[in-house]
Amino acid sequence: MTALTSLLGIRHPIIQAPMAGVSTPRLAAAVSEAGALGSIAVGAGNAEQARAAIAEVRKLTGKPFNVNVFTHRPAQADPAREAAWLDYLRPRFAAQGAQAPASLREIYTSFLGDPAMLEVLVSERPAVVSFHFGLPTAQQVEALHGAGIVLMASATSLEEARRIEAAGIDVVVAQGYEAGGHRGVFDTERPDPAIGTLALVRLLAARLRIPVVAAGGIMDGQGIDAVLRLGASGAQLGTAFILCPESSATPHHRGLMRQGGEGLDTAITAAISGRPARGLVNPFFDAVGAAGHPPIPDYPIAYDAAKALHAAAAARGVQDYSVNWAGQGFALAREMPAGELVRTLAGEMQAR
Numbered sequence: 001m002t003a004l005t006s007l008l009g010i011r012h013p014i015i016q017a018p019m020a021g022v023s024t025p026r027l028a029a030a031v032s033e034a035g036a037l038g039s040i041a042v043g044a045g046n047a048e049q050a051r052a053a054i055a056e057v058r059k060l061t062g063k064p065f066n067v068n069v070f071t072h073r074p075a076q077a078d079p080a081r082e083a084a085w086l087d088y089l090r091p092r093f094a095a096q097g098a099q100a101p102a103s104l105r106e107i108y109t110s111f112l113g114d115p116a117m118l119e120v121l122v123s124e125r126p127a128v129v130s131f132h133f134g135l136p137t138a139q140q141v142e143a144l145h146g147a148g149i150v151l152m153a154s155a156t157s158l159e160e161a162r163r164i165e166a167a168g169i170d171v172v173v174a175q176g177y178e179a180g181g182h183r184g185v186f187d188t189e190r191p192d193p194a195i196g197t198l199a200l201v202r203l204l205a206a207r208l209r210i211p212v213v214a215a216g217g218i219m220d221g222q223g224i225d226a227v228l229r230l231g232a233s234g235a236q237l238g239t240a241f242i243l244c245p246e247s248s249a250t251p252h253h254r255g256l257m258r259q260g261g262e263g264l265d266t267a268i269t270a271a272i273s274g275r276p277a278r279g280l281v282n283p284f285f286d287a288v289g290a291a292g293h294p295p296i297p298d299y300p301i302a303y304d305a306a307k308a309l310h311a312a313a314a315a316r317g318v319q320d321y322s323v324n325w326a327g328q329g330f331a332l333a334r335e336m337p338a339g340e341l342v343r344t345l346a347g348e349m350q351a352r
């Protein structure tokens with residue numbers, strides 16, 4: 001029993017990370033049914049899509065689950081910056097026989113400016129709501145707590161974690177530099193201290209009163225055991241669940257993951273979405289994101305361009321611009337149903 005398992009009423013101190021585009025209601029339900037905490041990511045959709053996804057999880061399980069939203073600073077449109085970015089990408093579109101779009105748009109809104117999403121969460125009352133990229137407002141915290149919801153937020157530094165604790169959030173997710181997907185950094189204009197999971201978990205567990213969940217590079221029960229020994233109350237695993245049949249990872253993403261790290265690496269770039277994120281290296285990382293590129297449009301406006309470029313290439317069967325988020329431990333991912341993976345992780349952890 002850890003502070004996290006007793007707070008959430010779950011058997012195993014394991015959270016399946018919310019993964020926009022990859023996690024599904026079926027994945028979350030299978031994880032929760034197996035005694036861990038499943039998560040759905042609704043940050044890249046609207047309130048009605050969130051309501052439908054919550055209903056789908058509830059059809060499959062009565063157990064607690066987590067709903068994740070994005071709390072980034074709302075995007076600031078900058079037509080000149082966006083036009084320069086499209087000019088920069090234009091030859092790549094042309095090489096795929098396509099035209100660059102005429103303009104870019106904010107493809108989804110921040111939870112900070114989405115009262116409809118708050119209304120859905122307060123009325124649906126999932127057991128847990130988690131935040132990525134920053135803090136919700138005090139009013140949002142109050143409304144969600146008033147509905148009896150446990151709140152979690154990602155931190156990549158001690159300073160962010162202290163702000164999470166001061167905001168009254170119940171659990172902090174210590175996201176190390178190893179982690180797949182977007183870094184949860186609050187302010188991307190400041191230098192990123194790039195703290196690894198081991199150092200960050202130890203630091204937060206020593207300095208905070210609220211439970212700490214470790215995230216980043218944890219792929220098996222041995223890793224979960226290690227972070228619990230460092231003072232974490234639980235572990236959040238994303239990359240480990242990508243190959244589960246219940247995920248919506250694309251066949252290409254799965255194929256790369258199965259290569260198992262021979263000649264394939266992960267890296268971090270902001271050139272895809274406008275915010276730093278870790279994924280399997282392709283031309284977005286080493287060419288588009290190479291030194292000397294023009295200023296990148298705000299998150300998620302830049303993502304609109306990346307998705308358009310991928311669509312143009314994919315229409316010709318080219319996967320060079322596919323987005324395959326994954327953490328440093330990806331070569332350790334195992335391919336099995338999510339419930340079986342949770343039981344395997346718990347077994348490995350207990351065997352220690």
Ligand SMILES: Cc1cc2nc3c(=O)[nH]c(=O)nc-3n(C[C@H](O)[C@H](O)[C@H](O)COP(=O)(O)O)c2cc1C
Pocket residue numbers: 017018019020022041043068131132154175178179180181182215216217218236237238239240325326327328329
């Ligand atoms: C494919 C993918 C998508 C992700 N999407 C989200 C997301 O929508 N919201 C979020 O809070 N974290 C997201 N993350 C980050 C995870 O919450 C977590 O920090 C990370 O998966 C932990 O590192 P690991 O992948 O090495 O296990 C994503 C991670 C991956 C791999």
